Amino acid sequence: MDSSKLPQTPKRINFLDYFRLLFPLVYIALLAPLAFPDLPLEFKLALFLVCFCFGLLINAKIVKGVLPTILASLATLTPFIGIVQWAKCSSFEIIQNTVSQCVITETASVLVTFGLGTSVFLLAVTNEWRGSLLNSINGLRIPRSVRTISIVGSVLIGEFRKTMARTHLAFSARGQAYPSLHWRNFFILPAVLGCVWSAVLKMSADRLDLQWSSQTFWDKYIPHKISEVKTSSFDLIILLIAFATIAFLILSMTKFYI
Amino acid sequence: MPPTTSNVPTYILAAACVALNVALGTLVYLLKLPIYLDSIGIMMAAILIPGTAYRAFSISSIVGIVSFIIGGFLVNPFLPYFIGTAIAGAAFGAFVVRGRVSSLLTGEASLGTFISKTVLFGIGWGIIAAIVSAPVAVYLFGGVTGSGTALIIAFLVKTGQQVLSSALLTGLAVEPIDKTLQMLCAIIISRWTPASFRKHLSA
Numbered sequence: 282m283d284s285s286k287l288p289q290t291p292k293r294i295n296f297l298d299y300f301r302l303l304f305p306l307v308y309i310a311l312l313a314p315l316a317f318p319d320l321p322l323e324f325k326l327a328l329f330l331v332c333f334c335f336g337l338l339i340n341a342k343i344v345k346g347v348l349p350t351i352l353a354s355l356a357t358l359t360p361f362i363g364i365v366q367w368a369k370c371s372s373f374e375i376i377q378n379t380v381s382q383c384v385i386t387e388t389a390s391v392l393v394t395f396g397l398g399t400s401v402f403l404l405a406v407t408n409e410w411r412g413s414l415l416n417s418i419n420g421l422r423i424p425r426s427v428r429t430i431s432i433v434g435s436v437l438i439g440e441f442r443k444t445m446a447r448t449h450l451a452f453s454a455r456g457q458a459y460p461s462l463h464w465r466n467f468f469i470l471p472a473v474l475g476c477v478w479s480a481v482l483k484m485s486a487d488r489l490d491l492q493w494s495s496q497t498f499w500d501k502y503i504p505h506k507i508s509e510v511k512t513s514s515f516d517l518i519i520l521l522i523a524f525a526t527i528a529f530l531i532l533s534m535t536k537f538y539i
Numbered sequence: 540m541p542p543t544t545s546n547v548p549t550y551i552l553a554a555a556c557v558a559l560n561v562a563l564g565t566l567v568y569l570l571k572l573p574i575y576l577d578s579i580g581i582m583m584a585a586i587l588i589p590g591t592a593y594r595a596f597s598i599s600s601i602v603g604i605v606s607f608i609i610g611g612f613l614v615n616p617f618l619p620y621f622i623g624t625a626i627a628g629a630a631f632g633a634f635v636v637r638g639r640v641s642s643l644l645t646g647e648a649s650l651g652t653f654i655s656k657t658v659l660f661g662i663g664w665g666i667i668a669a670i671v672s673a674p675v676a677v678y679l680f681g682g683v684t685g686s687g688t689a690l691i692i693a694f695l696v697k698t699g700q701q702v703l704s705s706a707l708l709t710g711l712a713v714e715p716i717d718k719t720l721q722m723l724c725a726i727i728i729s730r731w732t733p734a735s736f737r738k739h740l741s742a
Contacts, residue, residue: 315679347612354616358680361689365682368693369702391681398679399616406612429550430598431605434557438609441555441562449569458570466570471724473566474579475731478559485551486735493547 300520301512302422304408310523311401313530315394320533325393331522332400339515340407347406351399358395362388408515419503429503437481444477548739549588553598556580559728560606564614574717577618578628580606582664582725585632586640587732589740596633600626620675627671628664636660636722643726657726661719668718669710673703682706688713 314320314328337344363384370383411417418431452458458469485493492498560580567576584599603625611619642648643656676682682702683689688709695705 351616361683362681364693365689368696372697394679427601430553430601433554434605437554437558438561441558442565445566466572471727474724474728478728479731479733482736483733486739489548489739
């Protein structure tokens with residue numbers, strides 16, 4: 282018997298599918314400790330580690346891809362934080378070893394705050410990733426206009442980068458731009474950008490005359506409604522961590538104010 | 540805003556502004572320039588999006604939010620925390636700059652008018668950006684955002700200023716210069732918008 286002729290079993294909607302709609306709020310709940318500077322550093326550090334490990338567990342490839350950018354930023358951020366905190370701590374005219382302790386404590390606090398924000402951001406991205414950029418953005422419950430801008434914008438980034446490299450090469454060949462640090466590069470910047478902008482929009486206008494003018498194309502590419510609610514096995518755990526965070530915050534508030 | 544083919548050109552323009560914001564890092568790297576140009580697309584969207592100022596504000600805000608989230612991934616992880624600055628820039632562009640730079644876009648303005656308007660709007664945008672970004676920089680990053688301005692903040696703190704006022708003063712000194720340059724770029728690039736694309740936009 283042909284299996285395609287068998288009656289389809291209706292899809293059972295898990296209770297978690299309803300909670301899926303609340304996931305933007307779940308990520309905000311995980312970010313909530315950032316708004317409370319009095320919270321213990323250990324709690325923020327633990328939450329950072331939990332979110333980071335979950336992100337790694339859900340999709341290690343994405344985390345590995347973004348990690349070099351984050352580490353490069355941390356490499357420049359840490360000394361600058363140290364300088365500002367040193368200026369802050371030493372202006373209180375306290376003894377030398379207390380100044381160093383003060384600098385270490387304050388710098389660690391800022392780094393943990395940054396780490397927590399970044400790990401929640403990574404967790405959200407890894408959990409919402411659906412195999413491709415198109416599916417991931419279309420899977421988010423955001424207005425179609427925002428999805429259109431995000432998807433086309435992501436596609437155009439590559440076009441801009443390629444055109445920028447080509448235009449820079451052309452300007453360098455004519456001796457108008459320099460491949461090294463040179464004051465003339467400042468003056469040539471608007472002209473280079475103008476050429477790039479013009480080239481990419483010209484290409485977009487050509488596409489608007491052909492493929493992009495079709496309503497059917499857009500309906501297929503970026504659907505009006507997201508019919509399928511997708512839940513992952515990690516959703517329940519993330520939901521529980523968010524509940525635990527909120528519970529801890531409420532308990533902390535009670536401790537602070539009663 | 541129902542997504543029909545009639546407003547597709549508007550979305551393409553907004554998407555191009557997002558891509559410009561994110562991809563600019565590549566050009567800044569190729570030209571070895573010591574600047575961050577992360578908001579040109581927001582101002583261009585506010586100036587070029589057809590329709591009312593409210594529509595321009597909403598779309599340029601989306602441009603700011605999307606570019607700062609994607610930019611947080613590809614360029615600078617601090618960017619998503621400064622979405623408020625992007626929205627403030629979109630509001631300034633849509634309600635203050637939009638409609639007042641038409642002569643600059645068509646090339647009818649004299650050199651004096653061009654310079655004075657660009658500098659005036661650039662300074663205004665810079666002041667707003669400094670006021671909005673200072674509290675975020677202080678409460679989340681201890682006054683530091685990964686740029687060399689941290690040294691100025693440290694100097695001001697050492698002279699007895701609070702970290703918040705130091706970050707604000709530094710922002711007020713640096714942001715107007717950066718935003719004037721971005722305003723200049725936004726106006727010049729907007730003039731390069733091809734006639735074929737403008738035709739689609741006004742259809």
